[in-house]
Amino acid sequence: MNRTDPSDLFSRLVLRSLSHPLPAVAQYTLATVAIVLVGAFRALLVPDSLPWLLFIPVILGVSLVTGRRAGLLAAAVATAAGVATIGDPGNPTWLTAPQGTGAVLFFLVMIAFVSLTASLRQTMSKARALNVELVQRERYLADREAFLSSVLAASTDCIKVLELDGTLSFMSEGGMLVMDISDFNAVRGCPWPDFMKDKDVPLAQEALAEARQGRSFHFEAQANTFIGTPKHWSVSVSPIRGPDGQVARILSVSRDQTAMVEAREQQRLLNNELGHRLKNVLSLVQSIAYQTLRDAGSLEEASAAFSSRLASLGRATDILTATAWQTAELHAVLESGLAAASALKERISVEGPRLILEAQAALALTLAVHELTTNAIKYGSLSVDAGTLAIRWAATDDGRFTFLWKEQGGPPVQPPTRQGFGSRMIERSLRAYFQGMTELVYDPAGIEFRIDAPLPAVARSGRV
Amino acid sequence: MGQAVPARAILIVEDEPFVRFDLMDFFEDRGFRVFGAGDAEEAIALLEADDTIRIVFTDIQMPGAMDGLMLAHHIRERWPPTLLIVASGRVTPRDVTLPARAAFVGKPFDPREVLQEIERRSV
Numbered sequence: 001m002n003r004t005d006p007s008d009l010f011s012r013l014v015l016r017s018l019s020h021p022l023p024a025v026a027q028y029t030l031a032t033v034a035i036v037l038v039g040a041f042r043a044l045l046v047p048d049s050l051p052w053l054l055f056i057p058v059i060l061g062v063s064l065v066t067g068r069r070a071g072l073l074a075a076a077v078a079t080a081a082g083v084a085t086i087g088d089p090g091n092p093t094w095l096t097a098p099q100g101t102g103a104v105l106f107f108l109v110m111i112a113f114v115s116l117t118a119s120l121r122q123t124m125s126k127a128r129a130l131n132v133e134l135v136q137r138e139r140y141l142a143d144r145e146a147f148l149s150s151v152l153a154a155s156t157d158c159i160k161v162l163e164l165d166g167t168l169s170f171m172s173e174g175g176m177l178v179m180d181i182s183d184f185n186a187v188r189g190c191p192w193p194d195f196m197k198d199k200d201v202p203l204a205q206e207a208l209a210e211a212r213q214g215r216s217f218h219f220e221a222q223a224n225t226f227i228g229t230p231k232h233w234s235v236s237v238s239p240i241r242g243p244d245g246q247v248a249r250i251l252s253v254s255r256d257q258t259a260m261v262e263a264r265e266q267q268r269l270l271n272n273e274l275g276h277r278l279k280n281v282l283s284l285v286q287s288i289a290y291q292t293l294r295d296a297g298s299l300e301e302a303s304a305a306f307s308s309r310l311a312s313l314g315r316a317t318d319i320l321t322a323t324a325w326q327t328a329e330l331h332a333v334l335e336s337g338l339a340a341a342s343a344l345k346e347r348i349s350v351e352g353p354r355l356i357l358e359a360q361a362a363l364a365l366t367l368a369v370h371e372l373t374t375n376a377i378k379y380g381s382l383s384v385d386a387g388t389l390a391i392r393w394a395a396t397d398d399g400r401f402t403f404l405w406k407e408q409g410g411p412p413v414q415p416p417t418r419q420g421f422g423s424r425m426i427e428r429s430l431r432a433y434f435q436g437m438t439e440l441v442y443d444p445a446g447i448e449f450r451i452d453a454p455l456p457a458v459a460r461s462g463r464v
Numbered sequence: 465m466g467q468a469v470p471a472r473a474i475l476i477v478e479d480e481p482f483v484r485f486d487l488m489d490f491f492e493d494r495g496f497r498v499f500g501a502g503d504a505e506e507a508i509a510l511l512e513a514d515d516t517i518r519i520v521f522t523d524i525q526m527p528g529a530m531d532g533l534m535l536a537h538h539i540r541e542r543w544p545p546t547l548l549i550v551a552s553g554r555v556t557p558r559d560v561t562l563p564a565r566a567a568f569v570g571k572p573f574d575p576r577e578v579l580q581e582i583e584r585r586s587v
Contacts, residue, residue, distance in 0.1 A: 272554075276525075279553030280480065282572040287486030290575075294489065364482060425482070432481030432502060 011124075017065045018125050027066040031074040034058050039081030051086045051099075052078075052106045059110055060117050068118035075110035079103055158233075161240065162250040166192050166208045169249070178256050180225040187226070192252065197222040207237035211250040214239050220257070232261040277325055281317070284363070285310065291421050305421070308340070308374065309367065315339055316366035320359050328362035330355040334391060337369025341389075344382050352393035355401070364425075364433040371422030372405055372449060381410030381446050399455045401436070407446035415442040473497040473514065474582075477507040477522035477532060487521070490575045504530035504538075511543060518545065519582055523571070524552035524560070537563045547585050549578055 022030065038058050042050065055078035063071025083103050087094035095103065152159055158175030160168055167189050171181065181187060193204035200221035207217040216238040224230050233254040242248030288309050296302030315336035319328045334350055341348060357365065373382075381387030387410040393403040407413075416423065423440055426449065431438045436453020474496045478484035481502065488498040499517060501507035503526055511517055520539055524532040536550050540563035550562055553571035562568060567581045 276554045279571050283483050283553070284480070286572050287483050290486050290490065294493070360480065367482075424485070428485055429481045432484070 014064055014121065014124055015128055018121075018128055022066060024069075027070040028073055031062045031066065031070040032077050034062060035074050035077040035081055039078070039085060043085040047085070051082050052102070055082065055106075056110075056113070060113060063114045063117040064121050067121060068114060071114035071118055072111065075107060075114055078110065079107040082106065156256070158254040158256070160192065160252045160254070162192050162208070162252055164212055164247065164250065166205075166250070168192055175254075178225070178231075180227040180229065195223045197224075204235070204237075207235065207252075208250060211237050211239045212247055214241075214247055223254075231256055231258045233257065281313075285313070288313070288367075291425070295418070295420050309370065309421075312337065312339070312367060312370035313363070316363050319366075320362065323359075325359050327356045327358060330357055330365075330393065333357060333362050333365050334369060337366045338373050340370065340373045341377055341382055344377075347382065347387065348389045348391070350391045352391070352403075353395055355393070355395060361433045364429055368422075368426045368430050369405075371425055372447070375422055376407055376410070376447070379411070380413070381407035384410055387446075395455055401434070401451065401453050401455045403449075403451035405447070405449040407448070410446055412444045413442050413447055414444075470516075471495055471497045472519060472586075473499065473517045474519040474521060475499040475501060475507060475510055475517050477501045477504065477520065477526070477535065479503060479523065479526045487575060491579075494579065502526075503528040504532070504535040507535055508538070511539065519547045519549075521549045521551065521578060524550060525554055533560055533562075536566055540564060540566070547582060549581060 035055065035058060038054050042054050059071060059074045059078055062074040083095065086099055088096075093100070153173040155172060155174045156178060157172070158178050159172035160175060161170035163169050168187055169189075171179070171184055171187070176182070176184060193201050193208065196204045200219075200223070203219045203221055207219060210217040216236065218234075218236050221233050221235055222230060223233055234257045235252060235254045237250060237252045239247040240249040240251050289306060292306045292309065293302050296305065316328070316333070319332045319336055320326075330352065331350070331354065338348065338350075376382040376387075376389060381389055388408050390406045390408070391404070392406075393401065395401055419427075426440055427438055430451065434451055434453035436451060438452075439448075439450045441448040441450070472495075474491050476484055476487045476491070476498065478487065478500075479502050484500045484502065488500050492498045496519075497516075499510050499514070501510055504522075505528060507520070507522070511520070520536075522532040522535055526532050526535075530538070532550060532552075536548050539546050540548060548563055548566035549569060550566050551569045551571050551573060552560075556570065557568040565585075567585065569578060569581070
């Protein structure tokens, strides 16, 4: 803006008259009044000398500030005023011959001066207009550059400009940030493909070759940041054309997709793990099926028992899903194992501390409790109104886990004639799962089932 | 059954007790003498104690210092004539190097297939 603000008063006055032109009438009035005042001043103070001289700066001033027409008017009025004040009333021609020649010469010279000055004024006007345009253009370019810079800086992509040979010539601020580069000069001129992991270098070279041919290219690659942090990138390479339409440089935009790639990998691992667990559960189901059919009295009985066992397994799965198949809490395990007796809750008392079980033990205990519950409802204490069931467990200070299932008030218990699924499952499987002692007692007063196992094998994170 | 010939002995190495006992039942029902182990250490102890065990079925994924694959290699080296069957629900034979003459089954499997494999390899 300084360029349009000249320091001297004279130029400022001229520029002001250019930006705020007076109406024509005012211009003419100004010219006339100024000349008349100067004429009167001269006639009063120095009547005998300088008839023309004082008019010259006024005419020049008027033509500079108002232009050619008012300038010519001022010249004419000044000539008239001069003629009027220097004449002699006794002379029939008013002026002497030299005076008349002087007046004519003055007028002619003034016309020339006015023309010259008006041209000068026009030139200043053009210069001013050019200046304004230049300043506007500069401001537009500065704004545009600031805008583009802010857009580039705002992007978290790594935006780079490469020379045709693939060397780096520009990198966006955001790009330097994600690439851990603090000073671009450290990488200026480096071959861009060298940043890629060895296996991806050919891809980057192919991208450059395509861009040089005027085509865009996209690829995914691994590259370390400047300080060696490995990252995954999604890279788009495209040609930048010069004014002649030829590929002048190459644009490369890389997006850090490390988090996405890692999430994808995590998901793949989870899927594999899920597949593995699914197969394990299927193996378990297969075993339950074989064991169920092995000692079934009839197809109908086997079908009913199998369905009920699968439902119990499903409930155990619910508890385990909540902890990603790691652990289950004993109260929750019992609740799912006792689901068949949910209508008889007031006759069942459950007491014990919060205890975390490993997934395998939790599944086995759910199935065992399910077998005991089904048996109690069919033949045991829960088969009659007066019968009760007490479940107690403790984690003792010497590191043992004791569990007791005790039925009371049911019909007299008779030992089974042969071992069925339930008792086999309870006795040998639970023993193995808990790596301790299990005991199923057919006390005539009511069935009793005990576990006595070392705590570490049972509780993963101990008592709470 | 099979009184004329002494019953064949099979060792089932599987860390999931329920599946282990089920497989043991299956082979017991078909006239085998069965042994079960929950990990490699237990399996080796059983093999050392009873030299009539000539068939070993082992799961690959098992807790402990030695997994089922290492156990299978160990058995092949120490008791070369043993009939080995290796199972896994996680890996395929392409992912691992099985001992020579070991059969692989993917979990879950039909125990009858394992039995057929044993019969085929016993001839």
